[in-house]
Amino acid sequence: MKITVLGCGALGQIWMTTLARQGHEVQGWLRVPQPYCSANVIDPQGNISNRTFIANDPLFLAESQLLLVTLKAPQVSPAVKNLESVLPENCPVLLLHNGMGTLEELKGLTQPLLRGVTTHAAMRDGTVIKHIASGITHIGPGNRKSAAYSDLADILHHALPDVAWHDNIRAACWRKLAVNCIINPLSVEYECQNGALRAYPEQIAQLCEEISWVMEREGQNVASESLQDIIFDVIESTAANTSSMLQDIRAQRLTEIDYISGFLLRRARTHGLVLTENTRLYDIVKRKESHYDRERISAGLPGT
Numbered sequence: 001m002k003i004t005v006l007g008c009g010a011l012g013q014i015w016m017t018t019l020a021r022q023g024h025e026v027q028g029w030l031r032v033p034q035p036y037c038s039a040n041v042i043d044p045q046g047n048i049s050n051r052t053f054i055a056n057d058p059l060f061l062a063e064s065q066l067l068l069v070t071l072k073a074p075q076v077s078p079a080v081k082n083l084e085s086v087l088p089e090n091c092p093v094l095l096l097h098n099g100m101g102t103l104e105e106l107k108g109l110t111q112p113l114l115r116g117v118t119t120h121a122a123m124r125d126g127t128v129i130k131h132i133a134s135g136i137t138h139i140g141p142g143n144r145k146s147a148a149y150s151d152l153a154d155i156l157h158h159a160l161p162d163v164a165w166h167d168n169i170r171a172a173c174w175r176k177l178a179v180n181c182i183i184n185p186l187s188v189e190y191e192c193q194n195g196a197l198r199a200y201p202e203q204i205a206q207l208c209e210e211i212s213w214v215m216e217r218e219g220q221n222v223a224s225e226s227l228q229d230i231i232f233d234v235i236e237s238t239a240a241n242t243s244s245m246l247q248d249i250r251a252q253r254l255t256e257i258d259y260i261s262g263f264l265l266r267r268a269r270t271h272g273l274v275l276t277e278n279t280r281l282y283d284i285v286k287r288k289e290s291h292y293d294r295e296r297i298s299a300g301l302p303g304t
C-alpha cells in the first residue's frame with residue numbers, strides 16, 4: 001500500500017518504520033517541506049531501526065491509499081484541510097491523537113475519515129524515539145464514508161499489533177478522553193510521573209464523578225467507580241511515564257488541553273453541567289501555557 005504519514009514525531013516514526021518493514025511504500029509529510037525525513041526508533045525489545053523516507057512528495061500524496069495522521073490534536077484539522085484537494089477522494093484519513101473534537105472540525109471532508117486511539121507509549125530522547133511500551137490501537141469510522149474500511153485494521157495490525165476495529169469508536173475515544181482528562185493535567189499540577197498520582201485518590205474520585213455525569217449525557221454510561229478502576233490501571237501500567245502534556249509543558253509547546261479537558265467542558269456546558277475540579281485543572285494548564293508565551297515574548301522569540 002502507498003501510505004503518507006502526516007506528522008513525523010514519536011508515534012509517526014514508529015508507524016513509518018513498522019509499515020515499511022511490512023513492505024508498504026511510505027512517505028512522511030512535514031509542516032516545513034523537506035525532501036527526506038528520517039526515523040530513528042528503538043523498539044520495546046531494544047532493536048534499533050534507522051531509516052530515511054521520502055517526504056512531502058505531492059505525486060506520492062496524490063496516489064496515497066492511506067493518510068495516517070499522527071499530529072497533536074490542535075494541528076490536525078488545518079494540516080488535513082491543507083492536503084484535502086490533492087489527496088484521492090477515496091483515500092481514507094486515519095486520525096491518531098489524544099483528545100476529541102477533530103471529527104467535528106473535519107465534518108465536511110471529502111475523504112473517508114477514521115478515528116483511532118492508541119495505548120502505545122513512546123518518547124523522544126534527543127534524536128532517538130524510544131518505543132517504551134507496546135499497546136493496542138482501536139480504530140473505527142469517523143464519518144459515513146468510512147464504515148467500509150474495517151480491513152485497514154488487519155493491515156495495520158500486521159505492522160504494529162494490536163489493532164482492533166470498532167463500529168462504535170466513540171466509546172473507546174470517550175474512555176481514553178477520561179484517562180487523559182485526569183492523568184495529563186494532574187501530572188502537570190504535581191509535576192510528576194504518572195505513578196506518583198496514586199497519592200491523590202480523592203481528587204481522582206471527584207474528577208471521575210464529574211466525567212461520568214458528562215459521559216452519561218453523551219450516551220456513554222459508565223459508573224464513576226469503573227472509571228476510577230480504569231484510571232488506576234493506567235496509572236500502574238504507565239507509572240514510569242512522563243505524560244505527553246507534562247512533556248509539552250516542559251518543552252514550552254502548545255498542549256492538547258483544549259481537545260482534552262476543553263472538549264469535556266464544552267460538552268458539559270451543552271448539558272448544563274458545571275465541573276468544578278476539571279475546570280480548575282483546565283485553568284492550571286492554560287495558565288502555564290500563557291506564562292511561557294510571556295517568557296517567549298520577553299525573550300524576544302516568535303510564538304508557536
Ligand code: KPL
Pocket residue numbers: 098179180183184194234238241242243244245
Ligand atoms: O496518553 C497518555 C499521555 O501521556 O498522553 C497517558 C495514557 C496518560 C500515558 O502517559
